[in-house]
Amino acid sequence: MIQLANRVTQVTPSLTLAITAKAKEMKAQGVDICSFSSGEPDFDTPQYIKDAAVSALDQGKTKYGAVAGEPGLREAIARKLNNDSQLNYSPNNVIVTNGGKHSLFNLMLALIEPGDEVIIPAPYWLSYPEMVKLAQGNPIIVDTTAETDYKITPEQLRQAITSKTKLFVLNSPSNPTGTVYNPAEIKALAEVIVEHNLWVVSDEIYEKILYDGVVHISIGSLGEEILKRTIISNGFAKSYSMTGWRIGYLAGPEPLIKAVSTIQSHSTSNVCTFAQYGAIAALESPKSPPCLQTMRDAFSQRRQVILEKIRAIPQLSCPTPMGSFYVFVDISKTGLNSLEFCDQLLEKQQVAAIPGKAFGADHCIRLSYATDLASIEKGMDRIERFVQETK
Numbered sequence: 001m002i003q004l005a006n007r008v009t010q011v012t013p014s015l016t017l018a019i020t021a022k023a024k025e026m027k028a029q030g031v032d033i034c035s036f037s038s039g040e041p042d043f044d045t046p047q048y049i050k051d052a053a054v055s056a057l058d059q060g061k062t063k064y065g066a067v068a069g070e071p072g073l074r075e076a077i078a079r080k081l082n083n084d085s086q087l088n089y090s091p092n093n094v095i096v097t098n099g100g101k102h103s104l105f106n107l108m109l110a111l112i113e114p115g116d117e118v119i120i121p122a123p124y125w126l127s128y129p130e131m132v133k134l135a136q137g138n139p140i141i142v143d144t145t146a147e148t149d150y151k152i153t154p155e156q157l158r159q160a161i162t163s164k165t166k167l168f169v170l171n172s173p174s175n176p177t178g179t180v181y182n183p184a185e186i187k188a189l190a191e192v193i194v195e196h197n198l199w200v201v202s203d204e205i206y207e208k209i210l211y212d213g214v215v216h217i218s219i220g221s222l223g224e225e226i227l228k229r230t231i232i233s234n235g236f237a238k239s240y241s242m243t244g245w246r247i248g249y250l251a252g253p254e255p256l257i258k259a260v261s262t263i264q265s266h267s268t269s270n271v272c273t274f275a276q277y278g279a280i281a282a283l284e285s286p287k288s289p290p291c292l293q294t295m296r297d298a299f300s301q302r303r304q305v306i307l308e309k310i311r312a313i314p315q316l317s318c319p320t321p322m323g324s325f326y327v328f329v330d331i332s333k334t335g336l337n338s339l340e341f342c343d344q345l346l347e348k349q350q351v352a353a354i355p356g357k358a359f360g361a362d363h364c365i366r367l368s369y370a371t372d373l374a375s376i377e378k379g380m381d382r383i384e385r386f387v388q389e390t391k
């Protein structure tokens with residue numbers, strides 16, 4: 001038997017894989033699957049972004065580049081953080097990574113010592129606890145409920161803090177719930193973080209996907225004290241429909257960014273050089289704002305339709321998501337747990353959904369509406385039939 005490293009055996013394999021793999025297999029066999037499982041926008045990357053990368057290729061941007069990112073991209077990201085979020089960062093506060101996931105993983109390696117505690121509100125994006133474990137830290141999960149729109153309260157945060165707490169993970173807008181913290185809520189959490197001298201990582205990957213006029217505010221913008229303790233994690237995957245490009249970034253205090261750069265220099269080196277020129281276009285082109293608006297409008301319409309359909313089924317309920325492209329639906333009235341629900345739904349109605357257990361909430365399922373309207377309507381009709389037959 002292979003004697004694997006302890007760190008691997010402590011990590012939970014992805015719960016979502018089995019169901020998505022089964023759905024893919026059924027689809028390949030010609031079964032008409034309705035999928036609500038996608039974690040990526042269903043739009044192609046905008047043409048002007050692709051053109052910028054092609055032009056960089058033609059100009060020979062095909063060699064090793066700076067570990068921390070192309071200077072032009074670090075400048076563009078710093079400019080964006082100053083302009084969009086009033087974060088006083090220079091390019092030295094920024095490192096370009098191979099996606100948001102890589103940003104967070106590098107951060108955990110740079111910051112977490114064995115035994116350090118990292119507070120993660122549940123429902124959470126499924127990689128957070130596993131990354132903490134890989135860095136030999138302890139994820140401390142704090143359950144939230146639909147009554148608070150799945151937001152952690154300052155009191156809950158305060159109660160979870162011990163002498164070992166190092167980091168708090170904030171994800172707004174959230175995957176899987178679509179929750180967006182308002183400015184007062186962020187301010188209240190920032191006060192606790194400063195009071196207890198913690199770090200906070202703000203995962204802002206869905207910051208551009210917002211509805212009904214809500215605004216995203218970055219926790220680091222609330223003053224010097226919180227800025228010193230803030231690390232921003234972001235990327236191009238969701239906002240610009242660039243999931244396969246693998247470009248993300250971290251921003252934070254310079255010594256921390258330097259430490260992440262050292263880790264990167266011995267692991268992945270630079271991010272794909274010509275791809276970074278596509279990212280510069282994403283941030284700087286005047287074509288971006290209208291293009292993002294078109295995608296947001298499409299998501300907004302789909303959100304409306306899926307919410308109406310969910311609310312017409314008495315056994316299902318969910319708070320109104322204000323961002324991202326997910327709805328987190330409470331299924332407890334069906335009497336099934338999330339794995340049973342998703343397994344049976346796929347088997348009986350050929351609908352793929354993600355069990356909430358993967359996100360630390362076994363009484364819920366996650367539906368992604370990053371799919372076309374016709375599929376949403378058909379899939380929701382099937383879910384309604386499934387729930388009625390489960391009664």
Ligand code: PLP
Nearest residue numbers: 099100101125175205235237248
């Ligand atoms: N953070 C959250 C909350 C996500 O949902 C995802 C992707 O699903 C990521 C980070 C990672 O994104 P990327 O594709 O840039 O690695």
